[in-house]
Amino acid sequence: MKYRSMFVAQSGGPTSVINSTLAGIITAARQQLQVDRIYGLIHGLEGALRKESIDLTNLNQEELVKLRHTPAAILGGSRFPLTDEDISKVVKFFKEKECHYFLFIGGNGTMDTCLRLQNACREINVDIEIIGVPKTVDNDLEVTDHAPGYGSAARYVTLSVRDQALDLQAMQRFEQVRIVETMGRLVGWLAAASFLAMGATTTINPLFIPEVPVDEDEFITHIDRVYREQGYVLAVIGEGLHNKKGEPLGNKPFAGMADNGCHTVRTGAAEYLAQLVNTKLGLRARAQILGMNQRSFAACVSPIDEEEAFQVGQAAVRLAIQGSGGQMVTLVRKGDSSDISSTPLEKVAGIEKKVPLHYYDPVNKRVTPEFVTWLTPLVGEISPVLWREEIQKTIIPAYAACGGVTNSGR
Structure with missing residues (x-):
């Protein structure tokens, strides 16, 4: 031999x-x-x-x-x-x-x-x-x-976005909107993973994936609706968002990556949309880029x-x-x-697999139950957390709670 x-x-x-x-x-x-x-x-x-x-x-x-x-x-x-x-x-x-x-x-x-x-x-x-x-x-x-590689990156996105949502919920009287941008180039698989651990009470937080063109007016209307209903908005976007003309949404090529024959790496969508929210709605909004930990976080x-x-x-x-x-x-x-x-x-050579549209609800800006069923085994067990909505049905006014007498007055 x-x-x-x-x-x-x-x-x-x-x-x-x-x-x-x-x-x-x-x-x-x-x-x-x-x-x-x-x-x-x-x-x-x-x-x-x-x-x-x-x-x-x-x-x-x-x-x-x-x-x-x-x-x-x-x-x-x-x-x-x-x-x-x-x-x-x-x-x-x-x-x-x-x-x-x-x-x-x-x-x-x-x-x-x-x-x-x-x-x-x-x-x-x-x-x-x-x-x-x-x-x-x-x-x-x-x-x-x-x-x-996807399952681990999806796990990172799942946990990061869930914790960002809890953080924003806690700080909503200071900051109302956060636009979280994930990797993925022109596909939304990683962005979609964010919904896995968000909890049933918070799924009105919207998701925007590159497979579905974004209309800026519709985006602002949706953010405004969620804010009025919830008091804060944690929106997740894929980095490759584009408008209905097919133009990158506020994106610019990463330095040195525009014309070298490689996949174009883009940045800036979250910053653009956060500024749009600031301008159009007068809400405090910031961009949060999940960064390189998405792909290499042990x-x-x-x-x-x-x-x-x-x-x-x-x-x-x-x-x-x-x-x-x-x-x-x-x-x-x-x-x-x-x-x-x-x-x-x-x-498979050079072919890009998109998120199937039966995995995404474009009206409510969220993934479908079918996607959650498909993804769940890939990320492993996620420990549950307690959302405020689970314990807080209504905010009880201080005086009404004790018959008009505060604790300090007893």
């Missing part, structure tokens, strides 16, 4: 569990007689172009356990746009290193790169099995029910997300060894758990 090398890389933004996938790959690959060495490329395929890699073959068990529970991407993420010439150079690098298996962990852009690499290899008869390994907090990969890792991430890595190795190159590992929902399968890269 001829022994061959396996290369693995991480691409795009990190997640809280992407290193668990890497640990799964290393664990499974070391059990395969066909695999001699396991190498990790530094910063995605930039590692191949720069000839930068790490030998991962001999990590001990303690290191693998630590790796499995380490957030972010230990090999380094990458948003480097690859030309056709770069693809040829990567294939040449793999050929020189006698690589027979390449596993690439990433999102839909990464899957597109996997497809380009697989096609380039086949065109010149280079025998390399290329497997796409899913990860993305945005959850915008097609075919797979969900992507590793304290909010979902147990099922971490386990699935590890299993997905193991499955990717099995696909590669079986000679099933040109595939991406997928998760197929089976009740509260998932089975592992695969799909051709052509079905």
